[in-house]
Amino acid sequence: MYRYDTHDQTLVDERVAQFRDQMRRYLEGKISDEEFLPLRVQNGLYIQRYAPMLRIAIPYGMLASYQLRKLGEIAARYDRGYGHFTTRTNLQLNWPKLEDVPDILADLASVQMHAIQTSGNDIRNTTTDQFSGIAADEDVDPRAWCELVRQWSTFHPEFAYLPRKFKIAVTGAEQDRAAIQVHDVGLRLWRDRDGEVRVKVLAGGGLGRTPMIGETVREDLPWQHLLTYLEAILRVYNQFGRRDNKFKARIKILVKALGIEEFRRRVEAEWAHLKDGPQTLTEDAVAAVADHFVDPERREVAPEAIEAHERLRADNRAFARFVTNNVTDHKVAGYKAVTLSLKRREHSPGDVTSEQMGAIADLADEFGYGELRVTHEQNLVLTDVPVDRLEELWQRLESLGMANPTVGTLADLICCPGGDYCALANAKSIPVAHAIQERFEDLDFLYDLGPLDLNISGCMNACGHHHVGHIGILGVDKKGEEYYQISLGGSQGNNASLGKILGPSFYREDVPEVIDKVLQVYVGERAPDETFLDTYRRIGLKPFKERVYA
Structure with a gap:
């Protein structure tokens, strides 16, 4: 991955020193809120609903293990022991103290990271395919x-x-x-x-x-x-x-x-x-x-080891589920990319604790070459895992509670922080995500549904990208009450499309039942080998609408 030269490091270090002085003058009352606004947003600092939020840049989603380890240390020292990965592959800290932000930026600079241009009316963090290279x-x-x-x-x-x-x-x-x-x-x-x-x-x-x-x-x-x-x-x-x-x-x-x-x-x-x-x-x-961006010196994986992996996958159903959903083919024979789902009901989607960051960094060193990726779907990827160590990695992830075999399924939903944190949100997103995860937790059912993108946004800013979810959920405000609007048929891939609104919005507690009815139509109408999106594009919105509003 890219390593700073002296010019890069000098630029970032000077920006830290500059902002440290700006923060000092603001806290001393020498800079007004209005004057401080453009200074803080240039350094990724927001004022959210309950506390400041610092957005840290992860350029094109690439992380070294030592950088992830440092992010975990920063979250433990300056925040509440966790961070939130976003759809733009950045990391957000939701509870830093204003006076600590210059120290956070200095710690980031020590591992060639920054928060530059993660906010403001400028060119933001460029993103790419999580499997690039x-x-x-x-x-x-x-x-x-x-x-x-x-x-x-x-x-x-x-x-x-x-x-x-x-x-x-x-x-x-x-x-x-x-x-x-x-x-x-x-x-x-x-x-x-x-x-x-x-x-x-x-x-x-x-x-x-x-x-x-x-x-x-x-x-x-x-x-x-x-x-x-x-x-x-x-x-x-x-x-x-x-x-x-x-x-x-x-x-x-x-x-x-x-x-x-x-x-x-x-x-x-x-x-x-x-x-x-x-x-x-x-x-x-x-x-x-x-x-x-040179390839690491990967050791050759013997053909017998590849065959042994396929046999193990055939014999172990739980391991096979993990491989089918969380493991992606690699350009090099004998290697795989492994996606770690950050969608667990004990955390908000995209959240990861300081301890987990450290553990994942260790796994990247032990089972790969110290490299990770952040995905658009708010997950993490280990890029170079040899197949003869894949089962061992899976067992380690199981012990950490991070072997959730649901990547690409309904349970792998995208979700913005919503009204629990964001001052712009009209409604909460996280409770809706948890309710859906609780309602649809049966793995056999999730696998039977096939690939399905469900995206949740707490407001029209669409940080959860609900418009391009196969099922999209948007929080709306009606006279001070939270409601949720459902859209169907969105897609973000090669044949991108925008979802169409199903109809009038729903109370929060009704959303899981509405999703259930939508899925019932899909299961009842799908042709062999059709995905949810295939079925929707064939039959249109009307059958779903009739069932939901019957």
């Missing part, structure tokens, strides 16, 4: 390209005060696991007949109050022009994006208002001034970054 279906490893985007976008003086926040997602695989169609900009890396990297550029996607699927701005961009083309898009957005209404300030509104043809024309006109300029990438520049 190891995926069996990958055309182009996106990690070096994500790092180039990160370096270009960090402290970019022209884009520090955009009309609104700006999010970029990158994928280089056949299957889109980065949800590029619902980002401000989505990048699909691919190779032409000569093996040269090309980029498909989408813009205008996003969720929130006005969800939209991104549209193609350029189908076939040579890799050398990636940064200059991104700069052209940002310049058009910065110039023409609305600043008079924050609800209409995202780039998706601009793309929709102009139309994709006119938006593309303006981008191309701006790019004409930037093309072949100083930001044009060279082979040496790309290679310098790509050299940070």
Whole structure:
């Protein structure tokens, strides 16, 4: 993974010192709340419902074991002993004290981490496929390209005060696991007949109050022009994006208002001034970054060990369940990627304790090469587990209570912190998640349902990405009371779609029963080998609506 050079470390250390002085002056009353606001958001510091919240950047979801261990230490020392992983692969601390934040940032800097641009109207943390570099279906490893985007976008003086926040997602695989169609900009890396990297550029996607699927701005961009083309898009957005209404300030509104043809024309006109300029990438520049992402020296796994693994999987039903749901094929024979579910009823979805962070870091060292990934679905991944140690890892996870074999099922739901923490939320999300997990805990039933994405958001900001859940749940406020609106048919993959609202909203206690009725329709109507999404797309919303509101 990427390692800081002296320039990187100096930049982050100077930012820590700067913010320490700003915090001191604020606490002494020398800086007003209004003056402090832009200073704190530039360092990922929010004021939430009950306490400050610090959002820590995990660039493109990559973590070293020592970094996860440090996050656990920080959560134990400065917070309440846990952290919350988000859909943008960041980590949030929900209870830090204001006066401790500079010390937290200093501790982060000691392991090459920071909270820069995790808030504010700037270019946020770039995200990608959690299996980048190891995926069996990958055309182009996106990690070096994500790092180039990160370096270009960090402290970019022209884009520090955009009309609104700006999010970029990158994928280089056949299957889109980065949800590029619902980002401000989505990048699909691919190779032409000569093996040269090309980029498909989408813009205008996003969720929130006005969800939209991104549209193609350029189908076939040579890799050398990636940064200059991104700069052209940002310049058009910065110039023409609305600043008079924050609800209409995202780039998706601009793309929709102009139309994709006119938006593309303006981008191309701006790019004409930037093309072949100083930001044009060279082979040496790309290679310098790509050299940070070399494969570990993996030992060879004997064919007999691979065969033994398959026999064990056939003989041990519990182990087989874990492998089927939590283990993903690797580009190297004899290796697997293992997803650790952070969806357990004793914790909020995405939460992990300090002790668990330390234990997971130890497992990454013992069973892999000290590398982890954070997923869009709020889970963690061990990237390089040899199959002849997979059963041992599973047993260790069982002893830690972290072998929950439900990744990709209804129980692996995405959930924002909601009204339990967030000052923007209209309703609580976490109790709804727990009620659904309790209602649908039978593993045989979950496996029979097949792949099913259930996403929960506590407000229209859609931090739980409810619009692209196969089943989406949105908390709404009606005259001071919490209600929940259900949508069906969303998807974030290759054929992305936005869910359609089922009908009038429900009380919180009714939500599990509503979900049960939706699932009854699916089970009764599905054809052989159909997933929930397949069935919904075939029969439409009407049968579900009739059953739920009968």
